[in-house]
Amino acid sequence: MKIPKDRVRFNVGGRIFETTSTTLANAGRNSFFGALFSENWTLKQPNTDSFSNCEFFIDRNPDCFSVLLDLLRTGDLNIPPNVSERHIYREASFYGLLDHVRSAKWGQFDGNRLRHSRSVTGRAPGDGTAIRAGPDGGCCVAHGSVVHVYDWIMEEHPPLNLDYQRVNDVAWVDSENIIISACERLGRGDGGMGLFSKSTGELRYKFQVCHENQVKSFTAGALSTSSDYKIFSSCKGRSNEYGVGVWDQVTGKQIDFLYESPGWSLGDADKLQWLNGSNCLLVATLFPRKDNCYISMLDFRDKRMVWSWSDFGAPITVDEKRVRDAIAMEDSNAICVVNEYEDLGFMDLRMNGGSVRWSSRSRMMKGKLSDEPCYPKLALHGGQLFSSMDDCISVFCGPDWVLTSRLRQGYGGSICDFSIGGDRLFALHSEENVFDVWETPPPPIS
Structure with missing residues (x-):
């Protein structure tokens, strides 16, 4: 047959x-x-x-x-x-x-349908620095000089230990590799950045800053990556020179560097964000790092600043609204900022140095005030805007960014950082380094 x-x-x-x-x-x-x-x-x-x-x-x-x-x-x-x-x-x-x-x-990510899945207790002393969602549904958490890496079922891989060098930022290159920025040597050689295997903890290569054929020591800060395999980092030299470096993800070689110059107040940037549509990099130095905030857009093709904003010289009433975080919204031609009161502000990218249109609607349904409140953070995902404040995360939707829901888990205290990726939201709390995992329930079986 x-x-x-x-x-x-x-x-x-x-x-x-x-x-x-x-x-x-x-x-x-x-x-x-x-x-x-x-x-x-x-x-x-x-x-x-x-x-x-x-x-x-x-x-x-x-x-x-x-x-x-x-x-x-x-x-x-x-x-x-x-x-x-x-x-x-x-x-x-x-x-x-x-x-x-x-x-x-779990289903396709939707901030208004997220449900708390689990809480994971931290395994390192000290306050958490950052949490970053991985593309495969896992995450990594930085505590002091250690980065803990978890796969999508929240099993921990060998931790990445930087030998007492404090971690400044972490970022995922892909589902297998993580970039870590820290002070000068990373404990393993010259340079303030390294690319590590998430599975083994192996340092695959370190990034160097070269100027006039000389390798310079530097402290790496905020990180960002682009879809064309570039890595961006804010950099501070030993003589307080500031700039933004660019490296190739595949080779680890430096391919560009833009130094701060008169009129370009890059500072020791707190936030970098690459915009694929406009081929520009958002660079933000935020309060309270400096008394006033600088937000700019850099075009590396022409080596120039194409947009900038600062609250320097603004009316005294604006002091109440010093910016704690910023995020570019390409689809809306705008930059969203948030202050310590969780007021959302919007700036038009088509108007260089334009004023901020503030909205206080986010004060509705406020979370419980913590003894140690954390700075608010922003994220944009799938056309939804997220803002953390104290122990909860607010979700905003629609063209007017109306508050539609709020995420809160009673254990862990204030949220010091959160991240979205792999169809999950991860929220890192200030107490005991607890982080929460939020997922969208799968659609009902028809």
């Missing part, structure tokens, strides 16, 4: 499974099963007419294979009690099905 062309048999660790090419095609071209198909998505059958011999042997865990095969059949993830989530993660990684597992666990 001829084998039906749509049927496929697997022997996984001694157990036999049968399925169809239609089910396997749900795994996608880049999966383990994608290799079984031709360019025209036609199943490559073995050269045999014997049904009993027509099978693919895979020396892996059959219990996990059963769960993942059911996921391809139904789109639902049902893990039995005898199978651990860690093993599912390992096997899904082998088969190239991590994205399928993640999408089955």
Whole structure:
């Protein structure tokens, strides 16, 4: 009897499974099963007419294979009690099905539908510096001189220890590599930045600042990355020279550097943000680092500042509204800022040095005031604006940025930083280094 062309048999660790090419095609071209198909998505059958011999042997865990095969059949993830989530993660990684597992666990990110998933207790003394969501649903957390890295099931990888050099900022290059900025040597050689493997903690290369063929010592600060594989960092030299350096992600080589000059008040920037649409970099030096705030847009192609704003010389009433964070909103041609009262301000990018249009609507539904309030932070994701204040995060939507919901978890105190990525929101609290994980529930089964 001829084998039906749509049927496929697997022997996984001694157990036999049968399925169809239609089910396997749900795994996608880049999966383990994608290799079984031709360019025209036609199943490559073995050269045999014997049904009993027509099978693919895979020396892996059959219990996990059963769960993942059911996921391809139904789109639902049902893990039995005898199978651990860690093993599912390992096997899904082998088969190239991590994205399928993640999408089955939670739905597409929506700030108004987020639900608290878990709280993770910190493992390092001292206040948290920053939390950064990874592209694969995990995160990294900086505490003093240590960066703790977690995968998407919140299992911790070996920590990255900078030998007593305090971490200034962290950023993800991709799902496997993390950049860390710190003071001069990183404890491992000249230069204030290094790229590390998230899995092993290995320092893959360090970034240097070169000027007139000389390597300079520097302190790296705020970080940003671009879609064309560039890394940006604010830099401070030993003689208080300020500037922004640019490096290639692949080679680690410096490809540009822009020094502060008269009229360009870059300072020791607190915030960098690359704008892919306009090929510009937002550079913000915020209160209370300086008595007044500087926000500018730099075009590295022409080596010039194309937009700037400062509250220097503004009316005294503006002192109440000193900027704590800033974020560029390309779709709205605007920059959003926030002050210590969580007033949101908006500046038109089409008007150089224009005034701030302040809104106090965010004061509604305020969170509980903490004994140690943290500076508010901003994030923009999927057309929604997020602002942290004390122990809660407010969500704003629509053309007028109306407050639509609020996220609060009672344990951990004030939120000192938060980050969105991998369809999750991570919020780092000031007390005991606790961070919360927020997820969007999956859509109901129809």
